[in-house]
Amino acid sequence: MNIQSIEVSIEKLPLIKPFKTALRTTDEIENVVVMLQLENGITGMGAAAPTVAITGDSTEGIVGIIQSVIAPQLIGRPITQLNELSRIVQQSCVGNTSSKAAVEIAVYDALCKYWKIPLYQFLGGNTNSLLNDMTISIGEEEQMVRDAKQIIHDGFSIIKIKAGNDWKKDIERITKIRKAVGDNVTLRVDANQGWTVKQSVEVIRTWEKDRLNIELVEQPVKAHDIAGLKEIKRNVQTPIMADESLFSPRDAMKLLSEQAVDYLNIKLMKTGGIRRALQIANMAEAAEVECMVGSMMESSVSVAAAVHLAIAHPNITKIDLDAPLWIKEEPFEGILYEQNSIFVSGDSGLGIKRKDFFPFNHK
Known part of the structure; x- marks a missing residue:
């Protein structure tokens, strides 16, 4: 069963109160959501959290890397070839770990749904x-x-x-x-x-x-x-x-x-x-x-x-x-x-x- 499409959306999620660390202060989460769909209609979901102060990944960077670099290399490939899909994701570019995580989470989600088993x-x-x-x-x-x-x-x-x-x-x-x-x-x-x-x-x-x-x-x-x-x-x-x-x-x-x-x-x-x-x-x-x-x-x-x-x-x-x-x-x-x-x-x-x-x- 092959991967048919990978789509990305952005949504802002306000926090109950500001969250402050020694590195940053934030009052909302800007969440990048990945929806991966297989040929049979099964979908896998992943997400990434832009944290420039730690990973260096911005919202725009995450979206751009997924859409232009990672997704094109995965579409059309069998969802059951997990290790190969993971290798492709990791070798698709240098850094950009949040983008990679979002896509790989969606791959695992879709594969486990395909096999009808919880991820754990x-x-x-x-x-x-x-x-x-x-x-x-x-x-x-x-x-x-x-x-x-x-x-x-x-x-x-x-x-x-x-x-x-x-x-x-x-x-x-x-x-x-x-x-x-x-x-x-x-x-x-x-x-x-x-x-x-x-x-x-x-x-x-x-x-x-x-x-x-x-x-x-x-x-x-x-x-x-x-x-x-x-x-x-x-x-x-x-x-x-x-x-x-x-x-x-x-x-x-x-x-x-x-x-x-x-x-x-x-x-x-x-x-x-x-x-x-x-x-x-x-x-x-x-x-x-x-x-x-x-x-x-x-x-x-x-x-x-x-x-x-x-x-x-x-x-x-x-x-x-x-x-x-x-x-x-x-x-x-x-x-x-x-x-x-x-x-x-x-x-x-x-x-x-x-x-x-x-x-x-x-x-």
Whole structure:
């Protein structure tokens, strides 16, 4: 069964409130949706989240690459030749990982629908449960404390706290949040490349001295600074996670061989899709380094693919997939959030469909 067409649309999804990190501030998601159709009418859906500050991919760039470069190479090819389709997507151009991810997610969705099987089963997994976190974006200390209390009230037991814009204030903010939520709540800190090596060690050692029990610190220094990550890891007890340092299996090999971090954060918008994400998870498993699966600010389409990946792979032990909870009106349905748990349907493919009151409009 061959691929007949690949179409792209753009839609803007306002957030409930602005999302602020050390790298950017946004009040809406600009979602690029891919619809892949087979000759028999089966459709596969994928999506991409433009994140110029991280992947370098803009909305216009994603759309242009899919329409002019990737799609023409896939149309007419059999959907069952998954590895070949993935190879074509990855070798179609340099970079552009978000474009590649959107198309490859649509390929997996269509193939699994063709075989009438959920994606997580196709990947060899079961619906094991992983606890999701909820993120606090950077803000004034009092607001961040209020947000933390609300998150606990909403039924979450894991909080991810954005940091990195002021290392001294970061010490105070996380200290106040720990005091506010108590010792039974898991706290993760994401600095988004905002600290130096020296600052990172001082910040983390301060929290360790004060027994704040931070579960992990994510990407404290610049993405290219693997030696810096290794230096921090060597000088603190708190586990260190790579995020922006990890795009490809080659990046994973470098991080693992250098023993630079304790965890890897896999995101489909960075890896370029599911197949390379699986390769990274497998490499990390061989090196006995556990993985988290996270997302950018994305809609349920691409987040659903990440959920299926996470529940299928045994070395993915943590998730950070709260992005759809930030959207004011989510246009898709198929994954269910219940407090800190995520559930996928037993439908084939991603199990995602567009809600009736959100028409599919091309732009």
